[in-house]
Amino acid sequence: MSVPFSRSVRAEWIKFRSLRSTWYTLACLFAVGLGITALAMNAAAKDYPGEEPWDPTGRSLTSYIVAQLIIGVLGILVVTGEHATGLIGTSLIATPRRNRLLAAKVVVAAAVAAVAGQVLMFAAFFLGQAVLAGQGVPHAALGDPRVLSAVTGGGLYLAAIALLAAGLGTIVRATAGALATLVGIVFLVPALAALFPAWLQRLFFYWPTLGASAVLKTVPDPDFPHPWLNLAGMGAGVVVVLAAAFAVFRRRDV
Amino acid sequence: MTIEVRGLTKRYGPDTVVDDLSFTVAPGQVTGFLGPNGAGKSTTMKMIVGLAAPTRGSVTIGGRRYRDLPVPLAEVGALLDAGAVHGGRKAHDHLLALAVSNGLPRRRVGDVLVRTGLDGVAGKRAGGFSLGMRQRLGIAAALLGDPRVLIFDEPVNGLDPEGIRWIRDFMRSLAREGRAVLVSSHLMSEMAQTADHLVVIGRGKLVADTAVSELVRGEGAVLVRTPDPGFAQLLATAGATVREGAETSLVVSGMTSAEIGKLAAYHGVALAELTPQRVTLEDAFMELTKDSVDYQGAAA
Numbered sequence: 001m002s003v004p005f006s007r008s009v010r011a012e013w014i015k016f017r018s019l020r021s022t023w024y025t026l027a028c029l030f031a032v033g034l035g036i037t038a039l040a041m042n043a044a045a046k047d048y049p050g051e052e053p054w055d056p057t058g059r060s061l062t063s064y065i066v067a068q069l070i071i072g073v074l075g076i077l078v079v080t081g082e083h084a085t086g087l088i089g090t091s092l093i094a095t096p097r098r099n100r101l102l103a104a105k106v107v108v109a110a111a112v113a114a115v116a117g118q119v120l121m122f123a124a125f126f127l128g129q130a131v132l133a134g135q136g137v138p139h140a141a142l143g144d145p146r147v148l149s150a151v152t153g154g155g156l157y158l159a160a161i162a163l164l165a166a167g168l169g170t171i172v173r174a175t176a177g178a179l180a181t182l183v184g185i186v187f188l189v190p191a192l193a194a195l196f197p198a199w200l201q202r203l204f205f206y207w208p209t210l211g212a213s214a215v216l217k218t219v220p221d222p223d224f225p226h227p228w229l230n231l232a233g234m235g236a237g238v239v240v241v242l243a244a245a246f247a248v249f250r251r252r253d254v
Numbered sequence: 255m256t257i258e259v260r261g262l263t264k265r266y267g268p269d270t271v272v273d274d275l276s277f278t279v280a281p282g283q284v285t286g287f288l289g290p291n292g293a294g295k296s297t298t299m300k301m302i303v304g305l306a307a308p309t310r311g312s313v314t315i316g317g318r319r320y321r322d323l324p325v326p327l328a329e330v331g332a333l334l335d336a337g338a339v340h341g342g343r344k345a346h347d348h349l350l351a352l353a354v355s356n357g358l359p360r361r362r363v364g365d366v367l368v369r370t371g372l373d374g375v376a377g378k379r380a381g382g383f384s385l386g387m388r389q390r391l392g393i394a395a396a397l398l399g400d401p402r403v404l405i406f407d408e409p410v411n412g413l414d415p416e417g418i419r420w421i422r423d424f425m426r427s428l429a430r431e432g433r434a435v436l437v438s439s440h441l442m443s444e445m446a447q448t449a450d451h452l453v454v455i456g457r458g459k460l461v462a463d464t465a466v467s468e469l470v471r472g473e474g475a476v477l478v479r480t481p482d483p484g485f486a487q488l489l490a491t492a493g494a495t496v497r498e499g500a501e502t503s504l505v506v507s508g509m510t511s512a513e514i515g516k517l518a519a520y521h522g523v524a525l526a527e528l529t530p531q532r533v534t535l536e537d538a539f540m541e542l543t544k545d546s547v548d549y550q551g552a553a554a
Contacts (some may be wrong), residue, residue, distance in 0.1 A: 001355055003324070003325055010355075011354040085337070085340050086338035087339060090338045091336055091355075092304070092305055093326065094352045096303070096320055125382055
């Protein structure tokens with residue numbers, strides 16, 4: 001008569017919600033995400049070109065660039081917070097089946113990131129459109145073509161980044177190392193993308209901040225005709241990283 | 255329920271940290287797990303609860319591997335590292351998460367907080383706890399599932415005398431309740447006051463597996479004082495090892511005081527003193543582990 005998996009998930013949720021750092025990080029996510037949206041939209045309204053292509057939805061969601069780092073920190077901390085304190089030993093004594101423990105952590109991280117990501121993207125969209133409307137610049141409504149797809153796609157993108165971060169945290173085991181790796185993936189590689197050889201360029205089709213974030217635009221980008229395919233590709237990459245995380249977590253001594 | 259360690263071996267690269275170790279931890283008594291620092295005690299305990307994988311050998315608890323226990327906390331409680339709490343989490347939440355993970359009722363959290371005397375600080379964040387309070391929190395976590403087997407790694411390290419006494423009495427009371435208690439220490443004097451049974455290891459190997467009473471019962475050397483200069487020779491002929499002690503005494507080993515007395519009477523030798531030197535646990539421990547201490551201090 002084993003303990004049901006739902007208990008493991010609930011235990012991880014108790015751990016997650018009982019730390020102040022969790023709520024500070026979430027507050028930071030929304031403060032920074034919406035703050036950047038407000039600033040960016042004010043700037044966008046001023047240099048509205050007055051002609052097409054004009055993507056008010058895409059512009060209001062650009063705060064994803066910074067938000068992905070903060071939600072990534074949340075994903076990393078779910079795992080590395082326990083390694084830093086040695087608590088992981090206590091957790092594994094209570095739940096010696098390692099797949100189960102890591103799975104419970106991933107479920108909690110995924111659920112929180114999915115909700116936070118969606119809420120942030122919807123809030124950014126509405127805030128951004130309100131700023132544009134206030135300045136008398138053309139703005140979008142949720143019912144316009146491709147808008148709902150861009151907003152929900154943005155939320156899913158952020159959730160996937162959080163899971164990527166949780167996987168990196170499991171593999172690297174240190175907050176700083178995992179965060180540096182995440183910054184490298186979402187910022188450095190895209191910034192230096194042109195330097196990479198051609199065969200690697202194909203990977204950028206599905207890379208965070210590059211191809212995978214095409215879904216956040218409503219004006220079709222000729223480079224990415226099927227943006228959900230790009231996002232799905234990134235999802236597959238995250239699954240690979242998580243699989244590696246499970247493999248090392250199962251085998252490693254604590 | 256007993257812990258059965260059989261042929262347990264752990265290698266890290268070329269280093270064999272635990273070497274073919276076998277022993278049993280029986281219920282109803284405190285088993286002291288003793289050895290110098292670096293002898294492999296913590297690694298062995300980690301292997302018992304599945305935190306580290308053995309290179310060879312096995313550990314079973316009540317006949318099952320730790321990871322196969324359906325409700326681990328209800329069968330085994332372990333405190334391996336008192337620092338292993340998140341400083342930002344309240345004591346109550348720390349315990350609640352552990353209880354929920356094993357499907358234990360919430361009231362167990364309150365129960366163990368009371369039993370370890372932490373009920374007054376349940377709402378405080380563990381980061382502000384003293385080492386003694388962290389030890390208690392770790393013990394509270396170990397007791398959550400009311401387990402039959404308890405494992406503590408160096409529980410008195412860094413505690414003040416009052417804390418040491420509390421833990422010592424606590425271990426004794428857990429054993430009296432019929433639980434199997436395994437406690438590690440590198441201090442023999444500590445174990446002398448807590449343990450019923452001793453498992454002594456050095457450099458990962460089993461050095462002794464014995465009842466505490468057994469270890470100190472064996473008579474050590476005997477101090478003999480006599481005006482007769484020829485007695486040392488007689489003792490040597492009888493098979494004893496004799497060396498000169500302080501103030502013209504002889505330190506005799508290999509014969510009991512009764513045998514020495516008989517020998518003296520047979521030869522009509524007058525003895526001024528005949529004193530068995532009681533073996534302290536400390537002596538026994540030093541004797542047992544002298545070959546297996548990693549870094550010995552150079553004699554002055």
